[in-house]
Amino acid sequence: MTETKTNPMARQGQLKDEGLIFERSSDGRVGYSLPVLDVPEVDPVSAWGADAVRGDIAGFPEVSEVDVVRHFTRISQHNYGIDLGLHPLGSCTMKYNPKLHEVVARLRGFAGAHPFLPDEQSQGALELMWNLERELVEITGMPHVSLQPAAGAQGELTGIMMIAAYHRSRGDNRTKVLIPDSAHGTNPATAAFCGLEPVEVPSNEQGTIDIEALRAAAGPDTAALMLTNPNTLGLFEERIDEIASIIHDAGGLIYCDGANLNAILGKARPGDFGADVFHINMHKTFTTPHGGGGPGCGPVALAEHLEPFRPRPVVVRDADGTFRLDHDRPQSIGKVHGFYGNFAMMVRGYAYIRAHGALGLRQIAEDAVLAANYLKERLKNDYELPQDRTCMHEVVFSDKKQKAHGVTAMDICKRLMDFGFHPPTVYFPLVVPGALMIEPTETVSRQELDEFADALLAIARECEQDPEVVTSAPHTTYHRRLDETRAARSPVLRWVPPSAD
Ligand SMILES: *Cc1c(COP(=O)(O)O)cnc(C)c1O
Secondary structure, X not given: OOOOOOOHHHHHHOOOOOOOOOOOOOOOOOXXXXXXXXXXXXXXXXXXXXXXXXXXXOOOOOOOHHHHHHHHHHHHOOOOOOOOOOOOEOOOOOOOOOOHHHHHHOOHHHHOOOOOOOHHHHHHHHHHHHHHHHHHHHHHOOOEEEOOOOOHHHHHHHHHHHHHHHHHHOOOOOOEEEEEOOOOOHHHHHHHHOOOEEEEEOEOOOOOEOHHHHHHHOOOOEEEEEEEOOOOOOOOOOOHHHHHHHHHHOOOEEEEEOOOHHHOOOOOOOOOOOOOEEEOOHHHHOOOOOOOOOOOOOOEEEOHHHHHHOOOOEEEEOOOOOEEEEOOOOOOOOOOOOEOEOHHHHHHHHHHHHHHHHHHHHHHHHHHHHHHHHHHHHHOOOOEOOXXXXXXXXXXXXOHHHHOOOOOHHHHHHHHHHOOOOOOEXXXXXXXXXXXXXXXXXXXXXXXXXXXXXXXXXXXXXXXXXXXXXXXXXXXXXXXOOXXXXXXXXXXXXXXXXXXX
């Protein structure tokens, strides 16, 4: 396999770079044309005052329409996304987003609906939300679902706020949230955000939670356990019944992080294995657009005893079949999002669920698990595999063998870009030093799995024979290795006029 054969990034690297849009600026060039004014001209400063009128923006480029189009088209091609190829970021479930979603979300009745429309004029939208909640009730095995949170992390916040409200309502002062050491960083951040104390619980040799350590940590101050199942090592917590009993017997509740729902869709339900709250990452499992910080949806499924605390308003269906938003929820934790959440994401997630049906959803889990195990088997002789047993939707290797040649997980990732693949998640979970966490998802073909495995095997050979080519990668991408420390320490997050530098 040659390193440029399937490399969309390399192709883009060869595009002629016509310079930054600022360098193409020319005094007086405009990117618009307006018709001749046919109404009296108004002086904006005398009409609205100098405060309301912005003068020229210093340093703003003066360019034509075609300059602008080429600029944005060019920078879009310096990028890599799921529509270009495999995006195996572990735990992120980067699967293909069906284009059907976009057609459905753009239907005029959905896209044009104003959030202030009265309930009588929003029956279709409310019905979709109600139906989506029922679908997610079925999928999670939990009696209620709130669609309001905007992401998984906000689902966590919503869930822990509900749990805290529940304990408060019983006059029960509990301050600690137990969190396994393999958890995603948002878990302890959420607990701390809610004024609770995150307490780390170690994993055992098998990569799952250490039951004896959990038993020792659980007590009358335990507000909740935040558990990811399957966990971030791609392993199902097989002793989940025992774990749930330990926490429930201590009077705590179970928050289940559902980022890895893809692995158990249609197979196991958090409601059946003891969860009191469970978040769903709509952009992961149900393929709404992912990344970029754009509008998201992170529904939470909740047990009956948490129902009074769920965010308001709540969609209800009256006896005559009409839908309305119920704002009269005195014990609610309040709103966690404007209006009722990001509706267009609910439309996309609902379209996905209905397009697949129950058996299709189950097939997703089977194919995702099969793909991960296929990669595990193809790579395990060449990359260290800390947990050598059947995995779920993702597999975690480490860079231990390559370290012997002075090559790190980061180098391997950079080199993968030369082969045209987005790197996997690295250095997470923290319990595996030098982790390479690979989640292929079910939307990858057998050919692409083989190409990806071939690339990683070729890199493993290079580490032995010519480590320098790996440690100095990437070689063919538009940008070479970036200064990650500077990017993190002094990020440039918005445009600043060149003159004001
Ligand atoms: C992605 C992820 C989250 C956070 O979800 P967002 O939707 O990105 O906010 C939490 N936990 C785990 C395990 C995740 O993979």
